[in-house]
Amino acid sequence: MVDVYRLAFASLRGITRRLAQEILSRTGSEQNFFEASEQELMHRMSCRNSLFGSAYRQELLEKARRELDFMESNGVDARYFADDGYPVRLAECDDAPLILYGLGKADLNSSHIVSIVGTRHSTPYGLSFVDNLVKELSAKIPELVVVSGLAYGIDVAAHKASLTYGVPTAAVLAHGLNTIYPAVHRQVAADMVRGGGILLTDYMSQTPMHKGNFLARNRIVAGLADCLVVAESAEKGGALVTANIAAEYNRDVFALPGRTSDKYSRGCNKLIARNVAQLVESADDIIKAMRWTPVEAEGVQRSLGLELSADEAKVVECLRDAGEGSLNGLCVKLAIPINRLMPLLVDMEFKGLIITYPGGKYRLA
Numbered sequence: 217m218v219d220v221y222r223l224a225f226a227s228l229r230g231i232t233r234r235l236a237q238e239i240l241s242r243t244g245s246e247q248n249f250f251e252a253s254e255q256e257l258m259h260r261m262s263c264r265n266s267l268f269g270s271a272y273r274q275e276l277l278e279k280a281r282r283e284l285d286f287m288e289s290n291g292v293d294a295r296y297f298a299d300d301g302y303p304v305r306l307a308e309c310d311d312a313p314l315i316l317y318g319l320g321k322a323d324l325n326s327s328h329i330v331s332i333v334g335t336r337h338s339t340p341y342g343l344s345f346v347d348n349l350v351k352e353l354s355a356k357i358p359e360l361v362v363v364s365g366l367a368y369g370i371d372v373a374a375h376k377a378s379l380t381y382g383v384p385t386a387a388v389l390a391h392g393l394n395t396i397y398p399a400v401h402r403q404v405a406a407d408m409v410r411g412g413g414i415l416l417t418d419y420m421s422q423t424p425m426h427k428g429n430f431l432a433r434n435r436i437v438a439g440l441a442d443c444l445v446v447a448e449s450a451e452k453g454g455a456l457v458t459a460n461i462a463a464e465y466n467r468d469v470f471a472l473p474g475r476t477s478d479k480y481s482r483g484c485n486k487l488i489a490r491n492v493a494q495l496v497e498s499a500d501d502i503i504k505a506m507r508w509t510p511v512e513a514e515g516v517q518r519s520l521g522l523e524l525s526a527d528e529a530k531v532v533e534c535l536r537d538a539g540e541g542s543l544n545g546l547c548v549k550l551a552i553p554i555n556r557l558m559p560l561l562v563d564m565e566f567k568g569l570i571i572t573y574p575g576g577k578y579r580l581a
Contacts (some may be wrong), residue, residue, distance in 0.1 A: 218294040218315070221246040221267070224280035226296065226315035227420060228267055233297055235316055250277060277543035279420065287386035288420045290318050292393055302529050305329065309439040309465055313418035316436075319393050320414030322384040324440060327359035328508060331437050331462070333455045333539035334370025335480045342448035342480065345371050349445065351539045352499030355580075356510035361386060363440050365433065366401050366415075370447045370455070375404055381539050382571070382579050385413040388436045390429035392421035431457060443506060445496060446471040449483030456483050463492050468505060470496035527552060527560055528569065532580065535570065540579045 225236070225246040242260045243249045249257070250273050257268040266272065287294065295316045296303045303324040306312045323379055332354065335344055353360055364374040366387035378385035385408055389397070393415060396402045405415055419438065421428065434457055438444055444462040446469070449455040458470050471493035474481020487493035505511055524532065530550050535541055539550075543561070547554050561578060564570045571581050 218299075218530070219246075220280045220284055221250055222276060223283055223315070223420075224250060224273070224276040224298050225292070225475065226313070227276055231314060233310065233312060233314060238322070249273075257506070279367045283420045286394065287317070290319070290393065290530070292317055294318065295324070296374075303440055305441065306436065307440040309435065311435055312439055313436065314564065316416055316418055317393055317420070318414050320386075320409040320499065321412060322361055322386050323359075324361070324386065324414070324416075326384075328357050329361045329363060329441040330502070331363040331441035331444040331458075332374035332447060333364060333434075333437060333444065333458050335449050335453060335455060335483075336367055336369040336371075337372060337450075337477075337480060339450055340367035340478060341474065342370055342472065342476075346370060346373045347380075348379045349447075349496075349499055349502075350383060351381050353379075353502070354362035354381040355536050355539060356499060356503060357508055357541045358511055360384075360491075360531075363388065363414060363437055365389075365430075365437055366396070366405065368398065372401055372404060372449075375408060375413075379404075379407055381410055381543060382573065386440065387413070387415050388433050388440070389415060389417040390419070391417065391425045392419045392423045392432045394421035397425065410567075429452065434458040435461050439465055441467060442470040443502060445469075445502070446487060446493060448472065448474070448480040448489075450480055451482045451486060453483060456487065459487055459492060461497065468502075469493040470502060472496055482549050503536055513514050518573050524569075528564055531564060531578075532558070532569065535578060535580050540573070540577045542576050542578070547579060 239249060254268045254270050258264055291296060297314045343507060350362060360383050361384045362378045362383050363375055364371040364387060366372060366389060368377060375385045375387060391397055396405050409415060434454060438458050439459040444459060445468055446455050446459050462469050471484035471487040471491055473485055473488060473495050488495050496502060534546060534549055547557055565572060568581050570577055570578050
């Protein structure tokens with residue numbers, strides 16, 4: 217549970233997990249730290265530090281009270297480093313933040329988490345790759361979550377593809393949850409939260425936006441996932457920084473190769489040449505390297521213990537190949553009359569085989 221003392225403690229200037237654990241081991245709790253006198257803290261910690269100043273600590277508590285009000289008013293929750301709900305993968309990273317504010321319900325400890333990053337100046341080549349990658353992964357890998365940074369280009373393409381194929385997606389922001397940057401992605405952010413995704417940040421609301429925040433958030437993008445995919449990047453850029461951080465965290469890194477003459481493939485080619493990243497062309501490359509077990513079409517039948525009819529098997533196979541389909545589209549592809557297909561789809565939804573999404577789209581459950 218996150219209270220005002222934990223919120224304030226997590227916002228201490230320059231705080232790290234190691235320093236936090238040392239302070240707590242000597243004071244006993246976050247509340248004790250804030251209620252102790254400056255002299256008592258210096259005695260317990262055997263040193264002087266500006267963090268112990270009474271005025272400074274009171275200022276943090278006031279900010280934390282305002283943040284708690286903001287959280288309660290806007291449905292924001294928080295994951296504190298000492299709680300069970302903190303992402304287990306991120307907890308492995310020495311420089312992970314003490315707290316993560318979240319708006320949404322995505323499972324950050326899901327079985328399979330992939331981060332996808334790349335240039336803001338994406339090309340049709342990179343965008344097509346991202347869409348196909350998420351589509352293929354969604355069809356083959358259960359309990360999948362896609363992480364990115366909601367930036368222009370590859371980032372927002374990864375989130376949009378996740379929405380299209382019914383994959384919960386997490387956006388790591390470089391600012392507080394009182395705003396969305398860039399503003400043009402507000403609708404995508406709202407769709408993500410409604411679709412089972414989540415917006416994440418380690419910054420309190422009202423925190424001024426700073427260029428350095430965008431680089432700092434890259435460690436969270438890298439640390440949350442099992443692996444990281446760089447779709448497109450120039451020779452310098454935030455995506456390469458994130459890739460190197462992921463490699464330092466012992467995460468598998470993948471990069472989409474491209475022509476040497478293409479500006480936004482040079483960074484990926486460099487990652488591959490330096491053995492920082494493995495070459496990726498499709499979801500199968502990631503599945504094989506990660507040793508994940510893909511779900512086959514017949515896996516639906518086995519996992520539910522159901523015998524599928526011939527028509528049901530056709531629908532399952534079609535949706536697994538296409539990712540989704542409309543009533544009319546399935547009629548055409550399967551050559552099943554609409555008066556027979558419609559009750560079939562209703563029955564399959566009742567059995568938990570398929571799910572209906574906004575826009576009259578059907579996808580596998």
